[in-house]
Amino acid sequence: xxxxxxxxxxxxxxxxxxxxxxxxxxxxxxxxxxxxxxxxxxxxxxxxxxxxxxxxxxxxxxxxxxxxxxxxxxxxxxxxxxxxxxxxxxxxxxxxxxxxxxxxxxxxxxxxxxxxxxxxxxxxx
Numbered sequence: 001x002x003x004x005x006x007x008x009x010x011x012x013x014x015x016x017x018x019x020x021x022x023x024x025x026x027x028x029x030x031x032x033x034x035x036x037x038x039x040x041x042x043x044x045x046x047x048x049x050x051x052x053x054x055x056x057x058x059x060x061x062x063x064x065x066x067x068x069x070x071x072x073x074x075x076x077x078x079x080x081x082x083x084x085x086x087x088x089x090x091x092x093x094x095x096x097x098x099x100x101x102x103x104x105x106x107x108x109x110x111x112x113x114x115x116x117x118x119x120x121x122x123x124x125x
Contacts, residue, residue: 002033003040004115006053011043013091014053014120021116023064023090025106033058033115041120056117067109068099086114 004022006014013019026032033039041053065072071083078086084095092098102110 002031002037002058003042003045004033005045006041006043008043010091011051011053014041014043015122017120019089019091020118021089021114023066023102023110023112023114025110025112032113033061035059035061039115039117041117054120054122056120058115059118060114060116062114062116063111064114065109065111066099066102068103069095073114 004024006022010019024032035058037058039056039058041055042050043053044050062074064074071078071086073082073086087095087098090098092101099108102108106112
């Protein structure tokens with residue numbers, strides 16, 4: 001039952017269904033989400049402002065590498081257009097903003113997972 005925490009800026013796109021994936025570093029303990037897992041989506045975890053955004057089922061997990069100016073998804077170098085689609089779906093306005101975010105948060109190159117989920121179920125306990 002993996003829980004994913006989202007920064008405040010991503011909460012609304014997750015809730016609206018506009019953001020249906022997340023790019024995460026692999027867990028050191030190896031307990032990464034798998035297809036079929038129920039995902040619990042939150043914002044503000046470990047704070048007084050913690051709020052559940054909803055639940056969904058993990059639909060796909062693929063390895064991703066982010067290294068300016070490339071994005072490699074499941075071993076495939078993405079075309080410029082395909083990379084732009086990933087960037088937009090992840091909630092960024094530009095490739096520059098996307099790469100800057102990952103460089104500041106994780107450093108480049110970033111090796112991680114693109115975790116995708118299905119329709120969001122809300123108001124579940």
